[in-house]
Amino acid sequence: MRAIVAHRYGGPEVLELTTLPRPAPGPGEVLVRVVAAGTNPVDAHARSGAVPGWFGPGPHVWGWDVSGVVEAVGPGVTAFGPGEAVFGMPRFPGVAGGYAEYLSAPVGELAAVPDGVDHVGAAALPLAGLTALQTWERAGLAEGQRVLVHGAAGGVGHLAVRIAKARGARVVASARPKHHDFLHRLGADDVVSVPESGEPVDVVFDCVGDDRLLSVVRPGGVIAVVPGAARGAMALEATAGQVGVRVVRHVVHPDGRGLAQLAALVDAGRLAAEVSRALPLAEAAEAHRLLEAGHGRGKLVLVVDPEGVGR
Template sequence: MKAITRSSYGSADVLELRDVDPPPVADDEVLIEVRAAAVDPGVWIMMTGRPWAVRLASGPRRPRVPILGLDVAGVISRAGARITRFRPGDEVYGTCRSGSFAEFATAREKQLARKPPGISFAGAAVVPVSGVTALQTVRQAGVQSGQRVLITGAGGGVGSFAVQLAKIAGASVTGVCSPAKAELVRSLGADQVIDYTSEEIDRDGPAYDVIVDLAGSRPLPLLRRAAKPRAVIALVGGGHAEGRVMGGFHRLMAAPLISLFMPQKLKGVTSFVRVPELETLTAHIESGAVTPVVGATYPLAEAAEALRDHATSRSAGKIALEIRH
């Protein structure tokens, strides 16, 4: 099969399109004929090996798994002996184990849900990691009807889902984004949009019941100035932030301790893709309440360019790779 591989950490220049053997399929796994995969900050982090803390899991000197990619959408090609929910021919989406930047990938049953029939494979591929992260963030932050919610990075992968899910919860949403993404963010349901190139998030003073800060885009003192005295500030991601060892993840780890010394509640959000959350998102997609945003698509052979596009943040929503068979 064809796959995007790398033998070292680095920029997108380390990626190669190669012919490799399909991954072996364990009894508790399925083999997926990949139709689409997605690019997100986690893929970038695993490619570069930065911050260095990620190498504790992925390999200290070189990546243990040569193929990139976690989000996947495709068709079951083969099911292991212990699989009960799926059979060959089923269309699924979720996360995989062997790397989704390839023609075939393996996944555990608990990592997958049936693909919503009304969307493309590319549309399904951008959902799992970003959609579940947004859903768990909205839940952990306790977003409720009538609250004012601020979401930074509202035009990106997680942000575009967070705007829609906060609206489903009944909140009034202010999205922070670039001018190029403002129309999209409004179309997703945002009641107000802040153009971060001309205004800062504390323009209205301490106005928000919940603030969702994506990828460490705003310093904590600024977030606190925009939050009400008893607000919840949810910190999501941060691997792209400065810091060679921990990136921005130190804020997530320190959040519970910092909360002890401030009236606002600080939450460091970590998320895991599970079937119940995928099925909740499926229901929202099928009802039309949530629309996955595919900002750009690339063929598998142009995965390096897709990663470079991701790094610029010029594409709205999330970038997908489409795999032709």
Template sequence: MKALVYRDFGGNDRFEIAQVDRPHIGPDTLVVRVVAAGINPVDYKVREGYLRGAIDTVLPAVPGWDVAGIVEQTGLDTPEFAVGDAVLAYARADVVQHGSLAEFMPVPVRTATTKPEGLSFTDAAALPLTGLTALQTLERLAVGEGDTVLIHGAAGGVGSFGVQLARLRGATVVGTASPRNHDYLRNLGATPIPYGDGLVAAALEVAPDGFDVIIDFAGGTSLDATPELLAEGGRVASIADARARTEFGGHYIWVRPDADQLAELARLTAAGDLRVEIAATYALDEGAAAYAQLEEGHTRGKIVVTI
């Protein structure tokens, strides 16, 4: 089968299109014919070797954990699915080797859910990692009716879902973003403020009593202003800065596969209650270019590779 692979760790130039063996199937695994694959920053961080202490990689490796496609083959104990079913999954395995940037992918059945008919394969492929990250963060912080929430990186792939899911829970949402994305955030139901100089004043103008919840989906210096902005008894979480836990008594979030939660995200999207922002789509042969755009760091929404 054809796949995007890298044979050693390093930059974007390590990518090549190659013919590799089709994946073997386990008793609790599906082989999925990939229709679309979502890409994420963690993919190139693994390729660059930054996560070698946390995630094992078998080279040559195919990147990608987000997948939408058609079940090609079922394992011996996968009664939930049949050949021909349309599925989506956050198909993260314990080892990086057989990713979604390929014609076929092995998908652990515990990570997969049925794709609703009203959900396109492209939108389905954009949901898993970012949607689950946002949902699991809100769950961990028990975000609900009446909360005032500040989301750093609100216009990014995770932040866009975080804003919408918090609003669906009845929260008031303020989001940091560059000015070019402020109208986008307003359309999602958030009050936008600029990051950088003046952030504290702008945030307190909107929420003079501070924020019940502060969520960092951006990293960097986002949490620096937390002592000035967090209301008494407030909750903090980050997907990029361990200070959320070590300094502010909150949570560091590492997303986990969860088929039931993914099914809920798919249902909300198919019903029109959750919007998926697609920044760009690429063909598999253009996979390296897709990651090059992602690595620029200014993408709003998701980049999807179609197979």
């Protein structure tokens, strides 16, 4: 099978298109023929070698977000059968091998691709969508709350806006002016360039990492910080505790039920991942260059099987 392999850590240039043996599904796993693979900033972070002790020396096939078709099932699998379209974020934060034509995945870490989306759209959804969904749950998002999503046009941010609106929250979205029309189309109640003190919010969902946002949270509220969540508590926690604000730093985890919730929102017309660009698998290095440059709106997706995209 074709796969993008990194034999060492380094810049995007370490990603090479090569041929590897096709994996086989073990007990409780399925073999997925990958049609599209989403990319995320964590992919580039892992490839760079910033956390080599986490992943070992390699070589590695990076990538977690996938959408494709079940090719075969391992012993004990009844949830999916060959030919069914599935998507997910398997094995995170271990190495999953998403930038390849096939990968094996635990069946409980996948869900059926929603009817209203093709494989490119589905591949853009798992990691960012689950990050938004799980973080909102940890933050205690509730109907009627006023919330701020900071960095709202990015991969996680734009999905956080849609999920909050689907849960009945009033959403203030902050992003660069060029993204304001996009955020209005997503349903944000207010769109700003710079969050300012004024009417306080119940929850801040911070996709940028700006401790100054503590000033816009009401006492008893929550600030959920996405960047660097795996590093654990930092100086913000002490400051927030002094004013009665809870800090959430959530590291996303695979969740088949959560994927099914995202799929239900897609089917209901309440959620869709914005794909800013889809590139061929062979251009994985270019996708990583764009990730590191801060490509802007939505998600970048690698197309592994162009003929299978439309399902």
